[in-house]
Amino acid sequence: MSGPLLELDGISLSFKGVKAITDVSFKVGEGELFAIIGPNGAGKTSIFNSISQVYRPQEGDIRWKGKSIMGQRPDHIAGMGIARTFQNIELFPHMTVLENLLLGRHIRMKTSWLAGALWLGPAKREEMTNRRAVEDIIDFLEIERWRKHPVALLPYGFQKRVELGRALAMEPELLLLDEPVAGMNLEETEDMARFILDIRQELGISILLVEHDMGLVMDVADRVLVLDFGQKISEGEPAEVQRDPAVIAAYLGDEAGLAAADS
Amino acid sequence: MRGRPGLYTSYEAEAALLPTRTRKVALGLLILVLVLMPFSLPVIDQIPFVRFLGDAPWLRVVNRALIFCIAALGLNLLAGLAGQVSLGHAFFMGVGAYTAVLMGGVSTPHLWGWGLPMWLWLPASGVVAAGVGILVAPAAVRVRGLYLAITTIGLVFIGLHLSRVFEEIAGPGALGRKWPKLQLRLWKEEEPFLDFSGNGHWFWFDVNRTQKTYYFLLALLVLFALAAANLARSRTGRSWAAIRDRDVAAEIMGVAEFRAKTTAFAISSFYAGVAGALLASMVGQMNPEAWNLLLSVEFVAILLIGGMGRVSGAIMGTFFVVLSPRFVEQFIGWTADQAEGDGLFSGFWDLLVVVGSGDFGLISVTQQALGFPLPASALDEIIYGVLIIVFLLFEPLGLFGIWVKVRNYWKGWPFSY
Numbered sequence A: 001m002s003g004p005l006l007e008l009d010g011i012s013l014s015f016k017g018v019k020a021i022t023d024v025s026f027k028v029g030e031g032e033l034f035a036i037i038g039p040n041g042a043g044k045t046s047i048f049n050s051i052s053q054v055y056r057p058q059e060g061d062i063r064w065k066g067k068s069i070m071g072q073r074p075d076h077i078a079g080m081g082i083a084r085t086f087q088n089i090e091l092f093p094h095m096t097v098l099e100n101l102l103l104g105r106h107i108r109m110k111t112s113w114l115a116g117a118l119w120l121g122p123a124k125r126e127e128m129t130n131r132r133a134v135e136d137i138i139d140f141l142e143i144e145r146w147r148k149h150p151v152a153l154l155p156y157g158f159q160k161r162v163e164l165g166r167a168l169a170m171e172p173e174l175l176l177l178d179e180p181v182a183g184m185n186l187e188e189t190e191d192m193a194r195f196i197l198d199i200r201q202e203l204g205i206s207i208l209l210v211e212h213d214m215g216l217v218m219d220v221a222d223r224v225l226v227l228d229f230g231q232k233i234s235e236g237e238p239a240e241v242q243r244d245p246a247v248i249a250a251y252l253g254d255e256a257g258l259a260a261a262d263s
Numbered sequence B: 001m002r003g004r005p006g007l008y009t010s011y012e013a014e015a016a017l018l019p020t021r022t023r024k025v026a027l028g029l030l031i032l033v034l035v036l037m038p039f040s041l042p043v044i045d046q047i048p049f050v051r052f053l054g055d056a057p058w059l060r061v062v063n064r065a066l067i068f069c070i071a072a073l074g075l076n077l078l079a080g081l082a083g084q085v086s087l088g089h090a091f092f093m094g095v096g097a098y099t100a101v102l103m104g105g106v107s108t109p110h111l112w113g114w115g116l117p118m119w120l121w122l123p124a125s126g127v128v129a130a131g132v133g134i135l136v137a138p139a140a141v142r143v144r145g146l147y148l149a150i151t152t153i154g155l156v157f158i159g160l161h162l163s164r165v166f167e168e169i170a171g172p173g174a175l176g177r178k179w180p181k182l183q184l185r186l187w188k189e190e191e192p193f194l195d196f197s198g199n200g201h202w203f204w205f206d207v208n209r210t211q212k213t214y215y216f217l218l219a220l221l222v223l224f225a226l227a228a229a230n231l232a233r234s235r236t237g238r239s240w241a242a243i244r245d246r247d248v249a250a251e252i253m254g255v256a257e258f259r260a261k262t263t264a265f266a267i268s269s270f271y272a273g274v275a276g277a278l279l280a281s282m283v284g285q286m287n288p289e290a291w292n293l294l295l296s297v298e299f300v301a302i303l304l305i306g307g308m309g310r311v312s313g314a315i316m317g318t319f320f321v322v323l324s325p326r327f328v329e330q331f332i333g334w335t336a337d338q339a340e341g342d343g344l345f346s347g348f349w350d351l352l353v354v355v356g357s358g359d360f361g362l363i364s365v366t367q368q369a370l371g372f373p374l375p376a377s378a379l380d381e382i383i384y385g386v387l388i389i390v391f392l393l394f395e396p397l398g399l400f401g402i403w404v405k406v407r408n409y410w411k412g413w414p415f416s417y
């Protein structure tokens, strides 16, 4: 592949006149770990929802491997190879960890309702093959002991992991992670950072990561986009972005920004 | 190698419907008891209820329960698994019943009927109901929760109206018409090779028609329950559960919501259609008003009492809801006898039931309109109502939940934790 995997081109989104995203453009290349940071309410989750086509931006275009995905159904987007996690966990609470992960395999399975009802050879075989794929993810994320538990009963940090697992089960080419370490303690954050790096290195999945806090992003991201009030205020490598006066202003207040610009 | 309970050595074993040996044995025994139930046998008769349920008047009620189980399993797929609580189930049962009578019924100058054999009209009753389900799905799939319930109530009223208009199919007025019998024949006028609707011999045994119907329905129920359980553990069932739990997230994970819900509607209607056809054929003659809202509500009650989303819950709930009114009737009858007799507690029972006019009591066994004292027939509706509230408040998993608790208690015996 020569072009970028995902490309947002002049996206604007508003809710009844309230602008959530204003003219945002960026590209995520293959194998890249691209991060979007910005304070709460900056429009990060709205960008994810636009990519999933849960929200329909009024202006601009979103392209996947060069082709526009605007107007597609969310389940088609998933089928193209884009998986995501959610800022506020969106697991299926009454299903077990195993069932949640197997649901992630939905797009990779073919069994029709009739074959499922009869449970004959092919349906059963497909179920077992996918079960094995899911077990690998369970091993990778170290959640063996929770396998049979309804996810609603799991501690928060493990729910976050299961959600990551469910997205991985989809075997995506691009993984969208919405604040994967929000609300986690230091140890849990380190575990999650390790998983993210492993996913990228061992599985070769490109990642679009959203965070509101700089710490994790600066360590793991190749490139960073900074968003404030729905607008792009900076983009570049982590070190560059960190020095950008506009970013410092947005994060630390205007005076700090001016001081940085002076020096 | 001897298996240890709770230790699975393959994913196949773990995904089995009956993953442990205990459960396999238990279900095997249950089926054995069910098969032998209609006959008086020394060992089987010792099991509580069995002798009692296996005999004529009660076996007919059991047959009705078996049919209701099929319909309840269908609604369970839609409401329990896919989360779409529909009050249109009675409508789809009616669609199935009228498909059966149109295809299998006898034609007269005023009635349509093609006289086709059961192996055609029974599957067709399910298929036609499923087809109608697919037709109405686009309207039903767009609304959720309370709005879905109200939309599907609309179906019941449309159905009732249609059955009054098309007297050629439904029969004139409240009389209805005769349904085809439960018998298997190759073609229209031929002798049935398997007749579930008349007394006769099977092998060396005398079998009456109630017993034959029982075996036929039991076999059908096993098939339908198996299919429902398989659906629940396969890709389709998981996508339904995902939509039930979080529909937007399910879509983002790749579940085609519209399609999945439509499939759930169609399959659930198939179950309802077959059950409706069976019910009408077993009863023999149906008033068109039978396919009413109360019947739909009964199935929601069954699922609430039995436990949403479980095959065993739907079956337990059905037996409870279908059999308990008869138990209550029997009990009231018994108390009336007590009140009139001169037993030790006849005075107490006399206070409870009204036997003749001018008598005081809470429940009346004499024919009379609603009011006070309560007519005995209103009692089972009140019992339902109370039970639904009790289950909603205290045991959302229904009878299934209670069963799990009992099972876990015995697993931990003698420790209660």
Ligand SMILES: Nc1ncnc2c1ncn2[C@@H]1O[C@H](COP(=O)(O)OP(=O)(O)O)[C@@H](O)[C@H]1O
Pocket: A015, A019, A020, A038, A039, A040, A041, A042, A043, A044, A045, A046, A047
């Ligand atoms: N569904 C919605 N309806 C109305 N406003 C919304 C909706 N989703 C997001 N917004 C608004 O868009 C802005 C950006 O929100 P969001 O994308 O969630 O920010 P972030 O994820 O960066 O915290 C906020 O002002 C929020 O109130």
Ligand SMILES: [Mg+2]
Pocket: A044, A045, A046, A087
């Ligand atoms: Mg957000």
